[in-house]
Amino acid sequence: MKDAWDDRKKAIENEYFHRQEQKLINQMKQDAEETLIKSHCHNHCPKCGEVLEPMTFREVPLDRCCGCGGVWLGPNDLKTLAEKDHRSWFDLWFRQEETDTAEEEN
Numbered sequence: 001m002k003d004a005w006d007d008r009k010k011a012i013e014n015e016y017f018h019r020q021e022q023k024l025i026n027q028m029k030q031d032a033e034e035t036l037i038k039s040h041c042h043n044h045c046p047k048c049g050e051v052l053e054p055m056t057f058r059e060v061p062l063d064r065c066c067g068c069g070g071v072w073l074g075p076n077d078l079k080t081l082a083e084k085d086h087r088s089w090f091d092l093w094f095r096q097e098e099t100d101t102a103e104e105e106n
C-alpha cells in the first residue's frame with residue numbers, strides 16, 4: 001500500500017514539474033518572439049517596412065520613412081510643434097514637403 005502512495009506522490013510531483021517547465025518554455029518562446037519582432041521592427045516604418053531616417057523640423061527630432069514619407073513623432077513632439085507656432089507649423093511642414101518633392105523631381 002505504501003508503494004502505491006509513493007507512486008502517486010511521485011506522479012503528482014512529476015506532473016507539477018512538467019507544468020512548471022511547460023510554463024517556462026512558453027514564456028521563453030514568447031520572449032524570443034518579442035525580441036525577434038522588436039529587432040525586425042526597430043527603426044523601420046510600421047506602414048511599409050522601409051528604414052526610418054532621423055531629421056529635424058523646427059528643432060524637433062522626427063523620424064521620416066524613406067519609402068512612404070510617413071513621419072513619426074515622439075510622445076510630446078506634436079505638442080511641442082503645435083506650441084512653437086500654433087498657426088502655421090503645419091503649413092510650413094507641407095510647404096517643405098512640396099519643396100523636397102520638387103527638388104527630387106529636378
Ligand SMILES: [Zn+2]
Pocket residue numbers: 045046047048049050065066067068069070
Ligand atoms: Zn513607410
